[in-house]
Amino acid sequence: MKAEIITIGDEILIGQIVDSNSAFIAKELNKVGVSVVQITTTSDDANAIVNSIKQAENRADIIILTGGLGPTKDDITKLILAKYFNTELVFNKDVYNHVESLLAGRGITMNDLNSKQAYVPKNCEVLFNKVGTAPGMLFKQNKKVYISIPGVPFEMKHIITERFIPFIKENFITEEIVHKTVMTQGIPESHLAEKIELWEDSLPLEIKLAYLPQPGIVRLRLTARGKDRTNLLSLIETEIQKLQKIIPEAVYGFDEEKIELAVYKLLKLQNKTMATAESCTGGNISALITSIPGSSAIYKGSVIAYSNEIKHKILNVKEQTINTYGAVSKQTVEEMCTGLLNTFNTDYAISVSGIAGPDGGTDEKPVGTTWICVANKDKLIAEKHLFGEDRGRNIRRATLTALNMLRNNFLKLSTTNY
Numbered sequence: 502m503k504a505e506i507i508t509i510g511d512e513i514l515i516g517q518i519v520d521s522n523s524a525f526i527a528k529e530l531n532k533v534g535v536s537v538v539q540i541t542t543t544s545d546d547a548n549a550i551v552n553s554i555k556q557a558e559n560r561a562d563i564i565i566l567t568g569g570l571g572p573t574k575d576d577i578t579k580l581i582l583a584k585y586f587n588t589e590l591v592f593n594k595d596v597y598n599h600v601e602s603l604l605a606g607r608g609i610t611m612n613d614l615n616s617k618q619a620y621v622p623k624n625c626e627v628l629f630n631k632v633g634t635a636p637g638m639l640f641k642q643n644k645k646v647y648i649s650i651p652g653v654p655f656e657m658k659h660i661i662t663e664r665f666i667p668f669i670k671e672n673f674i675t676e677e678i679v680h681k682t683v684m685t686q687g688i689p690e691s692h693l694a695e696k697i698e699l700w701e702d703s704l705p706l707e708i709k710l711a712y713l714p715q716p717g718i719v720r721l722r723l724t725a726r727g728k729d730r731t732n733l734l735s736l737i738e739t740e741i742q743k744l745q746k747i748i749p750e751a752v753y754g755f756d757e758e759k760i761e762l763a764v765y766k767l768l769k770l771q772n773k774t775m776a777t778a779e780s781c782t783g784g785n786i787s788a789l790i791t792s793i794p795g796s797s798a799i800y801k802g803s804v805i806a807y808s809n810e811i812k813h814k815i816l817n818v819k820e821q822t823i824n825t826y827g828a829v830s831k832q833t834v835e836e837m838c839t840g841l842l843n844t845f846n847t848d849y850a851i852s853v854s855g856i857a858g859p860d861g862g863t864d865e866k867p868v869g870t871t872w873i874c875v876a877n878k879d880k881l882i883a884e885k886h887l888f889g890e891d892r893g894r895n896i897r898r899a900t901l902t903a904l905n906m907l908r909n910n911f912l913k914l915s916t917t918n919y
Contacts, residue, residue, distance in 0.1 A: 502675050504530055505561035506540045507553045509568035509578055510652060513542050522567050522657050529661050534675030535563065545569060550581050554647070562645055563669075568652030570635040572614035578649055579638070583622040586640055590620040593627060593636075600634045628664040632656055637664060677730040681737045682713075683721040683744060684758055685751040686905040690714045693721075697747055705736055716894040717901035718760075750909050760904045761789040767912040768799035768849075775907070776845040777803040778816055778837040780828065781855035781871060785900045801845045806837060806854075816840030816852075829854050829866055831883045834874035842878060849911055850876050851903045858892045871899045875906045882910050 506523045513520050520542060527537040538560050543553045550569075557564045569578030583590050597619035601611050609615075618634045621627055628637030628648065633656035640647040650660045669675070685693065690712055694701075701710055707727050713720035723740060725733035745752050754763045768775060777786045787803040790796050804815050809828055812818040817840040818833055826832045837852035855871030862868035869888040874881060886902060888895040 502535045502563065502673060503538045503561045504535050504563035504565060505538055505557040507550075507557060507564065507566045508540070508542045508652070509545060509550060509566060510542075511544050514544055522652065522654060525654070525658060526565060526567070526661055529666055530563075530669075531678055531680075533666060533669050534678050535669065536678070545575055545577060547577060547581050550578065551585060554585065558643075558645060564645065564647045565665075566647070566649040567657055570649065570651045572618055572634070579620075579622070582625075582638065582640070582647075582649055586622060586624055586642065588622045588624045591623045593619050593621050595629075596621065596627065596636050599629070599631075603634060628660050630656055630660055631663070632659045639665075639668070676726055676728060677733055679725045679730060679733040679737060681723045681741065682756050683723070683741060683752055684754040684756075684760070685719045685721060685748065686717060686753055686760055686901050687909075688719070688748065688751045690719050693719055693748070693751070697721075697744065700740075700743055700747055704740060707733060707736060708740060717898040720757075753905060753908060759789070760901055760908070762793055764904050764908050764912065765790065765793050765796060765799055767908060769795075771912065773848040773912075774799055774801055775849040775851065776801045776841050776847045777903075778806050778841045778850065778852040779803060780806050780812070780837075780853060781857040782853050782896050782899050782903075783807065785896055786851060786853070786903055789900060789904070801847050804841065804844075812837060812854075816844070827866070829856055829870055829872055831872055831874075831885065834872040835876075835881050835883050838874040838876040838881060842876060848877055849907060850874075851907055852876075853899050853903055855886075855888075855895065855899055857895045857899075858890055869895050871895065871902075873899065873903045873906060875903065875910055877911060880910075882906065 506526055508520050508523055512518050523540045530537055541553050543549045554564060566578060569576045600615055600618050604611055604615060615634060621636060621638060625638040625640050628639055630636045633651055633653060635651040637648060637650040637660040648665055650657050704710060708723055708725045711722045713722055723737050725737050727733050753760050779786055784803060784805050790800045806812045806816055809823050813820055816837050818836040822832050822836055834852045834854050838850045841850040841852060852874045856862050856866060856868050858868035868890050871886045871888055872883060874883040888898045
């Protein structure tokens, strides 16, 4: 079963607000086996709204409109739908009583504009809006279903989850759709595609793969469709186990799990501690770790060694090392790690020094050059990375790479338990 979402409002088209409604609706529909084939945003204009509906009818079985149902003159959706479905607006006493009661509870006197909320198209099924004044409306025509709901997010969510999703479950038999997202770090998208090409080409017909890259991370989303949910889950599980054997160093979690949480879990499981020495990342690694409740059990602290003076005085990096090799070098980050381990007495240490940009680069060390070291008292591992020219992305990539280096080199455990 296919659906199309039409969001109505000039405020979206001029960038005044971001359309978050469509994402929520699509996610809820997907849970009950309804695929969204298109999302359209249209202006507060009668012709534009009607044209969007007509085009959607060619693509979808369910057309969902959100927005334009308020009490003011620019809210024209209800009038347009009454005309589109060749009907008139009629007074609905239940809606009126609800609006009156809701406003009274807020200390607001009912006026003519509020009263108009109680008029709905005669041939619609009213979807009661417990949390707002504008009811949802459901129409059926030519074997298609149309619903119109308010654009206010909390009202939209209420009607979708409490009214419309139950309607779909009661009236339609839909296929099962199962998603599983594999979180990877450390392999660029194009190289990742090469490494898993044979696995991807041999996926069962029921499973489709999507690459979802963002700075520092590539999400691999497996989507399985069919009638038997248990079978689909089993198919996905089998394929993920195969994938983990191909790229064990890259897979750190599943379903949007953050890499800092994965590192935290492993450290806590092994009863180990860590600390960070950050130059170019400026405390970003520390911020991610300490965003996790309970992180004090595994995290002792950080030195933001942004200047060479702090690298030398606090972390005991030799002045000769910095003068000979530079602050962004293998030798410097290794000494930063060693100094951190001695100062904080932790099991593990991470150090980072790089040229985040946009300036500061040279021919030898261009912007994006970053050295990262992870260590314990027995072993130091340092790597050089070239992340690019954008400062924000460089900081993010360095942060994620550092955490994944710690996970890969010191905290290795099976990630098959997802």
